[in-house]
Amino acid sequence: MQLDIIPRSFWNFPSRFAELFDEDANWRTFLPSSGLTVSEDDQHVYIEAAVPGIDPEKIEATFDKGILWIRGEAREEDEDKKKKFYRKASRAFSYRVAVPGAVDEKAEPEVKHHNGLVTAIFNKLPETEPKKLKVKSE
DSSP: OOGGGSOHHHHTHHHHHHHTTOTTSOGGGGSOOOSEEEEEOSSEEEEEEEOTTOOGGGEEEEEETTEEEEEEEEEEEEEETTTTEEEEEEEEEEEEEEOOSOBOSSSOOEEEEETTEEEEEEEBOOOOOOOOOOOOOO
8 A cells, every 4th residue: 555645744634633622722813703792790781793804984883772783894896907807895794782781771882993893882770679569458
């Protein structure tokens, strides 16, 4: 049997594949940052949406009836007639999420963009204690 038919790089594959699952390796850097994160603390609710490659001026955020909607779109067009080259690309993001907890809907949330991440910060309403009701007997 002749082993020269199988490239030598193939025999290194299992060990290199295992590197992805090594606890010490930061394998998350291989994955694209995308998605939506919702978190909260005692005073605020934070919603983060990844919108990589979208110009901040092309991002729209709306908040209505407890729903936050973040959307953005980028379009690119390249043409070079000398090379007979034409490329048209677009990408879009749209996130709709119900904001959890009792947030102050009258106060406008702070929305900022930094490095392809849109963060919306909502102020929570002060904690209200449940009202105890008196039960009357007839």
